[in-house]
Amino acid sequence: MAVDYTVIVVYLAGMLAMGWWGMRRAKSKSDFLVAGRRLGPAMYSGTMAAIVLGGASTIGGVGLGYKYGLSGAWMVFAIGLGLLALSVFFSARIARLKVYTVSEMLDLRYGGRAGVISGVVMWAYTLMLAVTSTIAYATIFDVLFDMNRTLAIILGGSIVVAYSTLGGMWSITLTDMVQFVVKTIGVLLLLLPIAIVKAGGFSAMKAKLPTEYFDPLGIGGETIFTYVLIYTFGMLIGQDIWQRVFTARSDTTAKWGGTVAGTYCLMYALAGAVIGTAAKVLYPTLPSADSAFATIVKDELPVGVRGLVLAAALAAVMSTSSGALIACATVANNDIWSRLRGVSSRKGDDHDEVRGNRLFILVMGVAVICTAIALNDVVEALTVAYNLLVGGLLVPILGGLLWKRGTVHGALASVIVGGLAVIGLMATFGILANEPVYYGLLSSLAAYVIVSLATPATDAAVLAAWRERLAGRTPEPLAEPVPAPQ
Numbered sequence: 362m363a364v365d366y367t368v369i370v371v372y373l374a375g376m377l378a379m380g381w382w383g384m385r386r387a388k389s390k391s392d393f394l395v396a397g398r399r400l401g402p403a404m405y406s407g408t409m410a411a412i413v414l415g416g417a418s419t420i421g422g423v424g425l426g427y428k429y430g431l432s433g434a435w436m437v438f439a440i441g442l443g444l445l446a447l448s449v450f451f452s453a454r455i456a457r458l459k460v461y462t463v464s465e466m467l468d469l470r471y472g473g474r475a476g477v478i479s480g481v482v483m484w485a486y487t488l489m490l491a492v493t494s495t496i497a498y499a500t501i502f503d504v505l506f507d508m509n510r511t512l513a514i515i516l517g518g519s520i521v522v523a524y525s526t527l528g529g530m531w532s533i534t535l536t537d538m539v540q541f542v543v544k545t546i547g548v549l550l551l552l553l554p555i556a557i558v559k560a561g562g563f564s565a566m567k568a569k570l571p572t573e574y575f576d577p578l579g580i581g582g583e584t585i586f587t588y589v590l591i592y593t594f595g596m597l598i599g600q601d602i603w604q605r606v607f608t609a610r611s612d613t614t615a616k617w618g619g620t621v622a623g624t625y626c627l628m629y630a631l632a633g634a635v636i637g638t639a640a641k642v643l644y645p646t647l648p649s650a651d652s653a654f655a656t657i658v659k660d661e662l663p664v665g666v667r668g669l670v671l672a673a674a675l676a677a678v679m680s681t682s683s684g685a686l687i688a689c690a691t692v693a694n695n696d697i698w699s700r701l702r703g704v705s706s707r708k709g710d711d712h713d714e715v716r717g718n719r720l721f722i723l724v725m726g727v728a729v730i731c732t733a734i735a736l737n738d739v740v741e742a743l744t745v746a747y748n749l750l751v752g753g754l755l756v757p758i759l760g761g762l763l764w765k766r767g768t769v770h771g772a773l774a775s776v777i778v779g780g781l782a783v784i785g786l787m788a789t790f791g792i793l794a795n796e797p798v799y800y801g802l803l804s805s806l807a808a809y810v811i812v813s814l815a816t817p818a819t820d821a822a823v824l825a826a827w828r829e830r831l832a833g834r835t836p837e838p839l840a841e842p843v844p845a846p847q
Contacts, residue, residue: 365668366506372543372672376524376679379535383528390714393529394461394691395607404538405618408680409605410625411537411544413440413596415681416497417743419548419674420654422630426637427653430574432585434634439588441626443596448619451762453612455603457833463600463758464696469830470761471769472823478776480696482753483600487689488729489746490601494682495521495733496742500655501675514733517675521682522726526719530608533683540676544629547673551666552658553632559661560639569642587795590802591747598758599750601681601688612833686729690721741792748792752783752801756809764813765824771813779805 387393400408418437425433460466464480498517499510508516524532560566566574573579596602609615640653643661647653658670694717736742756779757772783801790796 364665365671368665368668369672369675372675373520375539376520376536379539380524380527380532383524383532383535385528386531387529387715390461390718392531393715393718394687395604396530396534398459398608399610400534400608400614400618401610402614402618402621404534405605405609405614406621406625407541408534408537408608409444409602409619409622410629411541411676411680412601412605412684413444413622413626413681414544414629414677415494416500416674416678417493417681418626418629419544419633419677420497420500420651422633423637423640423654423657424650424652425580426634427641427647428637428650429580429634430570430576430638430641431631431634432577432580433637434630435580435585436588436592437630437633438627439585439592440596441623441630442589443593443623444602444619444626445623446593447597447602447606448616448623451597452606452609452615452619454762454831455606456609456612456615458830459607461604461607462692462696463598463603463754464692466603467757467761467772470819470823470827471767471772472819473769477697477700478773479754479757480692480700482749482776482780484689484692484697486746486750486754487600487685487692488725488732489742489749490599491682491685491689491725491729492732492736493743493746494678494685495729496736497678498675500651501671501678511734515730517678518682518726518730518733521679521686522723522730525683525686526722526726529715529718529722530604530687533687534608536683537680540680543669543676544673547670547676548636549629549632552662552670552673553636555662555666556636556639556657559657560642566638566642570638574638574641583795587798591744591751591798594751594755595747598754599688600692601684604688604691605684682729686726687722689729690718690725693725694718694721744792745787748783748787748798748801749780751798752805753780755779755802756805760809760813766813766818767809768813768816768819770816771809771811774812775805775809778808 389397391397414437418440422433422437425436427433455466458466458469460469462480463483467479495514495518499513502508502513502517503510524536528535557563578585606615606619609618636657637650637653640647640657644653644656647656654674658667658674662670698721753776757767757775760767760775761772779801782804783797786797786800787794
């Protein structure tokens with residue numbers, strides 16, 4: 362394993378070096394949080410694909426393929442569909458808003474006062490997303506070094522916190538681009554063909570496995586619907602995803618670069634399912650489906666290649682973890698802490714704001730590592746995150762983009778009712794049940810429509826300013842959004 366260890370160590374050292382280099386470019390708040398809004402199509406596509414394809418998409422996607430066959434691709438496929446929908450229908454408008462957070466968008470659209478509550482929900486989502494990625498380090502470092510779970514989480518988490526704190530979005534962008542290349546080579550170009558060959562080819566796989574392993578809908582219609590509801594819609598509204606949209610050089614870059622990234626996700630989904638199916642042929646009685654990825658890598662790949670593919674898995678986890686971490690810190694600082702202190706997130710010296718955001722990344726990073734050590738179940742943590750996101754924020758965000766009659770009171774009611782309904786239903790039916798997100802989303806929609814129609818329409822001046830921003834005819838604001846009339 363000496364060669365494999367060398368590959369991994371060089372990769373980790375490279376991530377820290379990228380963080381140091383990114384620190385030299387992060388001179389302003391815009392540089393630190395959204396890479397100066399200067400990413401071109403190639404870098405935007407690579408980094409967007411990197412953040413959405415994390416450990417759940419790689420290790421979990423292979424595990425679903427091991428358990429269900431080709432239909433195990435649906436979870437990651439739903440992520441790709443969501444990214445395509447975001448890129449084609451919404452990304453250009455989102456990029457033109459020139460904001461830093463989803464809550465700022467809600468304030469602009471509804472005239473203020475929606476930020477803190479929506480910020481708390483978004484913060485909880487991004488925190489749990491970062492936690493689930495950080496927990497995954499334990500699996501990878503256990504395979505690599507037979508390392509204690511807590512030590513593995515501290516090691517992997519500390520590296521991500523270090524380069525994210527140093528250079529913010531510039532460091533994360535540079536590391537994500539490297540991670541995208543490593544994932545492409547390791548998973549698509551190496552592990553996929555080797556797994557197929559080791560399993561005897563598709564004809565041997567079909568001969569040795571039940572026919573339902575090759576049924577595109579074998580995982581079940583209800584499961585597919587739930588994946589689409591949670592992950593496809595989750596891609597439309599997550600702060601971690603929007604913050605990447607904000608890095609695009611232009612709305613055209615956001616639209617077409619995101620479309621390329623979404624298409625890549627569809628390919629990655631199918632690759633993971635095929636690798637998992639091949640693993641089922643090679644290892645039909647594994648104790649856990651999630652161990653399929655590590656097992657086939659450890660036993661079937663040659664020296665050196667094995668290290669690169671494990672680096673690819675590490676890259677997948679790190680890209681999602683760093684993206685969720687900076688999103689969590691941005692929301693905590695700009696949408697919660699600054700508002701509670703009564704300080705505008707758009708005022709103040711750029712250097713001071715970089716220092717403040719850097720401090721928040723460090724604090725949130727420590728919180729993420731500690732929470733990851735305390736929790737064990739990745740699936741439950743991820744489900745809580747997406748249930749809160751979709752149940753609490755999907756309706757007011759999409760409603761604000763699509764329905765001009767929506768009001769700030771309707772938005773607040775939607776966030777509160779949807780969020781409480783999801784929490785109550787998870788307590789009643791269980792975290793992994795489908796009912797929380799189904800009924801939570803319906804209750805959020807009902808509250809939004811009923812309260813919006815029962816309250817005065819949004820002030821015409823606020824809507825006019827909103828339309829100007831959507832059209833890209835106003836610069837990034839220097840003051841708070843236009844307040845709602847009292």
